[in-house]
Amino acid sequence: MKLIDNAIKLKRYAARMFINEIPARMINAGYNTYSKIYKGQLSLGLPVSRELIVNQREIKTNAVGKLALSLYHIFQRTTGTVIPRETIKSVLMDELEKGRIKLTENIILLTSDTLKSLAETRFDISSQFMEAIIDDAKRRFILKESLKTDQQPAYFESEINERESNGRGDYETVFYREFTEEGKEIRFRRLVSMEDVTAGDNRPAVILVPGFANNSNCFNLSNNYSIAMDLADAGMWVYLFDPRGMGVNTGRFDPYYTVDTLIDYDLPAVLNFTYVRSCGKPSVLMGHSMGGIVSENMVLNWALSIKSDQLRFLSSEEKKILERVLPSQDDAKKSINMVKGIISLGSPKFFNKKSHIFFPTALWMNHISRIFNMSHLPIQEMSRVVTDLPLLKGITRSIYNNNIGDLNFLISPENHKGDKFFIERYLKNATESIPLGLGFQLLRAVYDGTGFKRMDDSNLNYSDCFSLFPEDIPLFHFWGTNDHLAPVDNMKYSEFYPHKIKKVYHLESVDDLKKVEIVQEKSQLIDFVIEGAGHIDLLYGRSAIDIIYPLYEQIIETIWGDWTYDQSLLKNCKIDMKMDSAQFEVAQR
Structure with a gap:
């Protein structure tokens, strides 16, 4: 034998x-x-092809031209002074090249403070005109603040999926829209079992983050293959995140859109939205493949902001570049409190080509x-x-x-x-x-083989920074022994995390689940090695059904613990919840 x-x-x-x-x-x-x-x-x-550089220059030129035309009319209307459009364009291009204003896809959005500074320091406009200038700018939707406050209702569509048609349960899917700090609209979905949750309850919220070249349907393929419905059946609030240009965010591709964009802007916007709309309820992040990379590195970004004095391996110039995208320390601390824990399924720390x-x-x-x-x-x-x-x-x-x-x-x-x-x-x-940029960031990691690096000139290698990860955010890594995209070798990086409790479980059968111990301790990191599992087997298939599903439901319930609302915050927030319902009814009509 x-x-x-x-x-x-x-x-x-x-x-x-x-x-x-x-x-x-x-x-x-x-x-x-x-x-x-x-x-x-x-x-x-x-x-670095000539074609891509030309395209990006054209995008910048068009964006500067559009904003210059708006400012030309705003300044003339509010001050009575005509500033040549070419002068305005020259100033805007200079500000763009110096990084003081940013290109958001094919437009430039300003803040009130930035517009005020431009008007006073670059165009010598008296401060007495500032209120009128800001008001006109809001009316023309060139300010980020106006997009945030004057956006369409958060609820813009709802779908009902009932037991009679699906054979398993009654579910409601609500479609949301939010704007990132860059002013880019991001859409996502919430799926719940209609009779198992209610507004203001204490049940867990879970944000599902898909992997490379996947949309959120990877968590909701069909009635028979649906992690989202499984979690909803367990009485959880399930949010389905889609990267820009994919899933419910289908639209024009930006070649320069990268994984960094997901880490810096898109996922933080969705997390903050769910936290605010649910009156302060945190979320558990669950990401597959690249989704785990995005989830962990988003939280790591916040830790880097708080511990910026420990970034000694970056040059002063690299550190300045990184600090441009990192949130303030106060915002970073608030954001960390929005995360209850992270579950990553087959999320590589490095690649071996x-x-x-x-x-x-x-x-x-x-x-x-x-x-x-x-x-x-x-x-x-x-x-x-x-x-x-x-x-x-x-x-x-x-x-x-x-x-x-x-x-x-x-x-x-x-x-x-x-x-x-x-x-x-x-x-x-x-x-x-x-998008090309997103794909090339991962290809760069494959070619380099030393970890996952940012695409900007900070040259930050996230894989070198795990010792700075917040130790009170529990982490749970799943690896498959047959996963060639995220091999078990990646587990060696776990030693660098600062968590107090570290465990490794090798699981081959249902009986092996008996030896697994998950505690409510925040400072814990557990690696689960699933025998015979490939990359997508961590989502679906026999191993997923027998071993992985019971584990992540146990993980979520355990780390959620006895979390409850601060009743004073909940009371102050109920008006907003009622307003959302009214907005939803209007949107439906």
Whole structure:
């Protein structure tokens, strides 16, 4: 019997060597050789093609021109003085280049303080006109404050999914909109079981954050595959986050939109929104793959703001660049209190480009995107080619149902024996193409192999900063032994976190759950190693149903503990809750 087992292992090893590892080395060698001839792409994080630079310059020029026209009319209307538009454009471009004003997608939004400073110091306008200038600017919606206060109702749509149609329960999905600190609109969803929660209750709130090239449907594929509904059935408030340009935020791609944007602006906006609208209820963050990276690094950002004196490994210039995007220490402390804990499922801390043929193949997008002047990485289009094209469909199914040579980097077929078409449905419903900048930040991490770095000139490597993570935010990391995108080797970074309690559980069967102990202690970090699980097996499949689902429900309930509202805050906030209901009724009509 042992001889047969060894023969099977040898056969698998040989298949992986010839089908996966040797081709991976060859592709890596080819990429490295080509990159020596055509340099300068990943060193900057984005392909430095002439086309992309021209496009970005055009965006800046158009944004400056639009704002200059608005300011031209505002100044003339309020002061009676005509300031040439070319003069205004020159000043705005100078302010933009110096980083004192920022480009938000294809527009520039100002704050009242920034507009006042520009008017007084750059255009020599008397302070007596400031009130009229600010009022006119609000009316023209060029101020961030006006977007925040004059936005459309938070509730803009609602859907009901009842037991009669889905066979499992009665759910309500409410669609929200909020604006980030950059002034960008971000939309997201809330899903609840209608009879299990009520406004003002003490039940947990969970924000689900999807992974690379995924929208929030990865947590809500169907009635049979829905982590969101499972959590809702447990009486939790479930919020589904979508990155910009994806899911409910589908829209024009910005090539310069990166993972940093999610960390700095988008996820913080959604977290703050849920905290304020629920009258001070914190949230548990649960992210898959890149979603875990975003969740942890968002909180790490706040810790870096509070402990900025410990960033000695950054130069003074790098530190200044980083401080431009970090919140104030007071805001950082408030934000940390909004998070009850973080659960990450297959979220890598570093990448090894030699570990799987997927990584060196993906790296070639660095050059292909330049050749074809792409504004996005065509993930969705490529997945459709391999799953829909008759010539390739059979080959693709054979690969992910048999996992020849470990080519299947998404699932272990053993976890999906009852559903041979799971991957096809997953790719169709949850996968999307992504902005070029977002994709290149991850490709940069793959190429570099030393951790996950910011794309700006701060050169901050988040993977070097885990010792500064807030120790009173409990962390729970899930790893799959067959996950080639986030291998178990990533667990070595856990030693750098400052948490007092650290544990590792190796789980192979339901019986292994008996040895798991989760306590209410805030300062704890637990690594769960799931035997036989691939990257998406951490979301769905036999291992997820038997081991992972019971664990994360136990984790959420335990760290939530006996949390209750501060009744004085709840009383003062009830008016806002009633106003939301009224807004919702108006929106429905």
